[in-house]
Amino acid sequence: MSRSAELTPTVENYLKHLFHQQQQSPDGWLPTGRLAACVGVTPGTATTMVKTLAEAGLVDYEPRGGVRLTSAGERHALGVIRRHRLIELFLVRELDLDWSEVHDEAERLEHALSDKVLERIDRLLGYPQFDPHGDPIPRAGGHVPTTEYQSLAECALHRAFVVARVTAQDAVFLQMIQRLHLVPGTRVVVEARDTAAQTVTVRPRSRPALNLGLPAAAKILVTAPG
Amino acid sequence: MSRSAELTPTVENYLKHLFHQQQQSPDGWLPTGRLAACVGVTPGTATTMVKTLAEAGLVDYEPRGGVRLTSAGERHALGVIRRHRLIELFLVRELDLDWSEVHDEAERLEHALSDKVLERIDRLLGYPQFDPHGDPIPRAGGHVPTTEYQSLAECALHRAFVVARVTAQDAVFLQMIQRLHLVPGTRVVVEARDTAAQTVTVRPRSRPALNLGLPAAAKILVTAPG
DNA sequence: GTAAAAATTTTGAGTATTCAAAATTGTATG
DNA sequence: CATACAATTTTGAATACTCAAAATTTTTAC
Structure with a gap:
């Protein structure tokens, strides 16, 4: 009825940021300090969490080397991003919220939506490929529509x-x-x-x-x- | 931008159950054991939480006597119930979910929705008075449409x-x-x-x-x- | 009116998450 | 190569929530 593995909102959040940051630094390894900064926690906290994620098989972790999503971690991250972007589009198209304010709203909702509701929203919106900012919406399977810009x-x-x-x-x-x-x-x-x-x-x-x-x-x- | 006082989802949940149970036992005082049962925690946990709620001014608490919502607690409870019921109606009317399954969905979403999004949903639905089960939807101010049945x-x-x-x-x-x-x-x-x-x-x-x-x-x- | 039963509270402990500050390690510099 | 600096990790402690089991109080029953 709801999501496959049931990660905590906090963990989902780390994975999401990890994914976004990894797109920037393409060697794949992200320093924990950088992760800490963008999640908004102190470096020590990020280190602790990263070790937890590593135990759960969601990231690879080299002490003092950095973090990298495993394929399992990436799958979950894409799920969160899919939810986030579908919600953004939904809020703009169906509830008439402003383009500029939906990010923060989606930030909270992305952790509370079941797969079923998400599927209905996806259908209602006509299986869209891009959110209001033009960011691609990953498919349920994990595929991300890519375009060269x-x-x-x-x-x-x-x-x-x-x-x-x-x-x-x-x-x-x-x-x-x-x-x-x-x-x-x-x-x-x-x-x-x-x-x-x-x-x-x-x-x-x-x-x-x-x-x-x-x-x-x-x-x-x-x-x-x- | 979001809700007035910012209670944790857990606290919101206790308040909601407290409100529902209080409607049944009209002397107003609810035994903590009963609260524990319907929130789904052990009695000891409910006692602990009730003391926290009392400190926050959300309930009155008489040790071994019972709990009762203060007016502040009731105001918050009605807010949660309002969110819950509007979400249920939204899920049925706009996303075509089945009448019988929306309760659990709303249970999760009721803690993640901002006032702004709620207002938009309310408007979209035409400021409805009742949810799909016929339960009255409290107004934003706290007023509950009542009918004798x-x-x-x-x-x-x-x-x-x-x-x-x-x-x-x-x-x-x-x-x-x-x-x-x-x-x-x-x-x-x-x-x-x-x-x-x-x-x-x-x-x-x-x-x-x-x-x-x-x-x-x-x-x-x-x-x-x- | 006392003993048993029921409800409630307390205690001790665990998980998930966080921080501040101390300790460690790696790197860059002279 | 030694030293200073920056990044990272560790440590100790806090908050919010939970449980199981022991202790307490109230109620019920005889």
């Missing part, structure tokens, strides 16, 4: 693109994106890029051009239109 | 009534109600009542008559039609 920090100049994904979760940044009309789906052209000044000049379709800092531009991913 | 164990014979409410949560019982066509909204007539044999003969509108035991009949509440 470029960011506004690196794509070609004077070419039409479509914003596909915004890789940030904090409400302030997302509200800015909204105010600037750069939400997923918007057509944009990069008019200039100044690597010295670290700025990018972007023009959303039928709107005035605007300037973004390079780090911000790197969080906005685009694809070719059509 | 009679049960099939005590109502007049040969008079038309409408099933308004089924005061049970276990799936097996509810599935039986469904199979027997006695879900809320159904018109029924009690054709006979045998207090010695402890049975009631009920005829749902345009269906053959059927027999119920008295305790089962007492859980099915009816009102005058119209």
Whole structure:
């Protein structure tokens, strides 16, 4: 009736962060300190938890070397991320919540939803592939729809693109994106890029051009239109 | 952004059960053993928790005398019950889950929903007054729509009534109600009542008559039609 | 009115999670 | 290579919750 293995919300949370962080550092091994920082606990706490996770077969752990999800751990992490992203989309599409505020809501709900309810939500939404931020929603089996994106920090100049994904979760940044009309789906052209000044000049379709800092531009991913 | 006082799910759960039980025993004082039984913990655990709740001002506690919700405790309890019942209705109406299975689902979700999401669900459902079992949904302010009901164990014979409410949560019982066509909204007539044999003969509108035991009949509440 | 039964509380202990601060290890530097 | 610095791990302790079993109180029964 509910989830397969029944991990605690805390454990699910560690696994989720672990997965996200591992995508960044592609050698796969994550220092425990980094994990601690993004879960929001002290380093010692993370060490303790990592040892627990290792005993449960969810991660590989090399003392002073780092942590890495096992395939079992990754499977669970993808389950949590699937729940999180489906909930986000549900909150935006069905309950009319704002794009920028659903992350925190989903954070709590992702640990309380049974497989059955999740399946119904999935069906109601028409088995969507992407959440409101453009992040891919893993399938129940664990498959993640992948697409190659470029960011506004690196794509070609004077070419039409479509914003596909915004890789940030904090409400302030997302509200800015909204105010600037750069939400997923918007057509944009990069008019200039100044690597010295670290700025990018972007023009959303039928709107005035605007300037973004390079780090911000790197969080906005685009694809070719059509 | 979320709930007012932030009680733990465990505490919310105790308060909810306390409220339900208090409705039964109207002197208001509930023995801790009874509370323990319905929360599903050992008596000692309930005693410990009750002392914690008393310190937090949520209950009055007389050692060896019993427990009673304070008005603060009742306010919180009604909040939990409101969430629970709105979720149940939402799951049935919007996600097409079965009447008989939503209780357990709501049990988990009632502790994870923010006020904001709850308000949206309330709006989506059209500010309903009753959940799928006919139980009243407390308003955000704490007001509970009350109606006087009679049960099939005590109502007049040969008079038309409408099933308004089924005061049970276990799936097996509810599935039986469904199979027997006695879900809320159904018109029924009690054709006979045998207090010695402890049975009631009920005829749902345009269906053959059927027999119920008295305790089962007492859980099915009816009102005058119209 | 005392003994047995029932309910309740207390005690001691365990799990899951966390922190602060001390100890350890590894790395980089001169 | 020794030393200083940073990261990590260990240690000791706290909170929230739970149980089993012992101790206590109340009720019931004779």
